[in-house]
Amino acid sequence: MDFSLTEDQRLIQETAANFAGSVLAPAAVKVASDRTLFLHNLHALAELGFMGLNVSAEYGGSDVGTVAFSLAITEIASACASTAVTVSVNNMVAEVIESVADEAQKTRYLPRLCDGTYPAAGFCLTEAGAGSDPAAMRTSATRDGDDWVLNGSKLYITSAEYAGLFVVWAVTDKTAPKGRGISCFLVEADTPGITIGTAEKKLGQHASSTNEVVFSDCRVPASALMGGENHGYKIAVSELTGGRIGIASLALGLGFAAMDYAKAFIQERSQFDQKISEFQGVQWMVADAYTELEAARLLTMQAAYNKQAGLPYAKQASMAKLYASETANKVCGTAVQLLGGAGYLEDHPVERYLRDARITTIYEGTSQIQKIIVSKHLFA
Template sequence: MAVERTLHTPEAEQLLDLTREIVDKELLPRAAGDEDNAVFPREVFGTLGAAGLLGLPYSSDHGGGDQPYEVYLQVVEELARGWLAVGLGVSVHTLSCYPMAAFGTDEQRAAHLPDMLGGDMLGAYCLSEAASGSDAAALTTRAEDTGRGYRVNGAKAWITHGGRADYYTLFARTGGPGSGAKGISCFHVPAGTPGLDAAAPEHKMGMNSSPTAGVLFDGVELDEGALIGPRDQGFGIALSALDSGRLGIAACAVGVAQAALDAAVSYSRERHQFGRAIGDFQGVGFMLADMATQVAASRELYLAAARLRDAGRPFGERAAMAKLMATDTAMRVTTDAVQVFGGYGYTRDFPVERYMREAKVLQIVEGTNQVQRMVISRHLARS
């Protein structure tokens, strides 16, 4: 189903057309098979980088696309429509680039961003730990000041691209005991640094082509140039990055929901019962109408939040709303799509069961939807 979009420049139209071409020719034909076999499509990120799609919201001074977030997110949505592992992978990579792009020195940006934005380097974002998921300020991974740099010990959990990334954007404690959120710093850690390792990938109910693993730091030595932004102020960097990252997850959720809706509408026209297409029955037709309305509303909410961000206005509350609504919508719409397919929807002969399994994780990553409700309610209490 073609989605009508309002894009402000011919360049943005061309980017969306290019993205759809890549999705239709390169992602859709292989997504189901690679998901079944847990194949990580690393080369796809190189293709996206070469096409200029991996650094869209960042400055062209370092290889980015100079595109507004409103355009970037629609590219992410299209990628997720074709294959969530790729759409979410782009969102996570963009998240991992943000601290360097926004808080790095000129020398750091010049040294690292061209490869990060060009597809040569794929990133991971290391904030969560096994005992401090939603309570990220309670992290215990420690970066000890050695006088020449930092020595890192600890473990991160649930890291997308863990063990496959080329670099890790790490948040570790540099403050003393009880320093809480005020004693956390941000670091750039290249893969292959001695002492850096990854645990075995998690066995998940979906997103099998997107590796998720713990990342281990055992006496990892970093020089002073690895520090991004001021020491002990990394938690603010993490939260700032997550506000934008939540919009990426919202766009992914809309992409998955749109794919499920498209499949359900198509099937409702082809499947006949009692001499009629099942879409002609009110029970199915009304369900499809609700699904389409929820997808459209979720898209408009993430775009509205993106416009606030592009205008330099506060957007954190709207980002939380967009992530909450879009991911809950994806769960409902994919569940209803399985229902439209009936028994066939429960089989792997059709993609809707995969969409349903994939939608679930979007309600959890980058802040559970319970955390999003906390964020929104705190904004309301202060208003």
């Protein structure tokens, strides 16, 4: 198997790495309290083509494929996970629109998502009683003449504060069997009837806003329906599968960043008259961490390659997301341990990497949900 990158993929990776190192890393702490700077960085990424990496050039995208997307998210996450998750979700929304929207919807929204006109997009699926089980959602959309009227609320919506567009799932047929009466809508953020809740206070990824989005008699035209009436659940499941490649890539970037920092640290600091890196026990900790990260990288690249090639990738995406996110949490903890007391201080980024990594085992489907998905494929 040939693991070499194409020229375009290498260029995307290098561009992302350069931007991450020169722009995102120096601002990674400041953007948590400086929303203007965070949005400025998102706009710069849009200008570089990173907000629509797998979208056709016809609609303003970069059209470089899933492998390049994964490489870019990994590099961005190594500097700022908050930026990486925003870019990942924006790409996910753009992909679902290109995949199932009609031509008018694609022409209207995709260029705005790709060029930074919309700072980001929101993926409105999760509810208080519908997290791992999205089919249990209660947000409704009722037909009223030429419009649909949305009522309900969505929780934990990434980028909600500054999103220009939401993809919203709602029940359109309450008599249908569970999961079969759900539809998908494209809702512009300035539509009357939308209220964005206060940003959640989170353990990590502080610069990425996470909010409740409330729909109260929110009226949208019939043309806002995307992908056909009552076909929304299948769309959501399909797009979450692709989104898991993004989160696996993000986790991978955090894990490598943490271990690279720790490896450099222990080569400089001495205890018992020798460098910490010279102790065999420490060397084995580092060896284990990098071995597991490389395994996670291969799983992630396999999922990305399969998706790009049009091959089945649901099982591979869940495996990659499961292993990469669990590995990131483990090796970020290892990095903190290698720094000793210094690793617990904000003076060093490893404590931030550890906090930022924690959510990767939860969003886009928990590790336990990934195991259920993998098991279903294995026993099908």
